[in-house]
Amino acid sequence: MDITEEILQQFNQSWAATQNNFGDLIDDNPALSHLIPIYNYIPKLKKAGWVQHFRLGILHQDLIISRSIESTLKADQKFISVKATESSFIVTLKDKKRMYKQYTIKDLDDERFEELLQTLKEHLIS
Numbered sequence: 001m002d003i004t005e006e007i008l009q010q011f012n013q014s015w016a017a018t019q020n021n022f023g024d025l026i027d028d029n030p031a032l033s034h035l036i037p038i039y040n041y042i043p044k045l046k047k048a049g050w051v052q053h054f055r056l057g058i059l060h061q062d063l064i065i066s067r068s069i070e071s072t073l074k075a076d077q078k079f080i081s082v083k084a085t086e087s088s089f090i091v092t093l094k095d096k097k098r099m100y101k102q103y104t105i106k107d108l109d110d111e112r113f114e115e116l117l118q119t120l121k122e123h124l125i126s
Helices: 003-028 030-047 111-121
Strands: 055-059 062-066 079-084 089-094 099-105
Touching: 003 030, 003 055, 030 079, 062 111, 079 111, 089 111, 099 111
Parallel strands: none
Antiparallel strands: 055 062, 062 079, 079 089, 089 099
16 A cells, blocks of 8 residues: 555544544533534535545544644644534634634535635645
């Protein structure tokens, strides 16, 4: 297996694990029903081909989207955080030190979320 295939396999595995983790959170705690739209949106992102470009993870109930080979992010590595609230989503492009763009959106189909995905896609995998 070459390095590209290995990275894509790691990305794909992260998507499945993240989907399962969100499902477990929702099943174990009905008060987290506001996470259901993120859980339901992961397959849509995958079908759109984003699995070829990003690793997914979960941190403090937020969806984390990165170009990281490893599950741990470097301090200067950009990522998107998707935080669900009761009535909206806060999507943020940032690294561990700085926030670059942040939007509050009502629906994950919002073009501003797509803009953040496109921006992150332009960064090298590291």
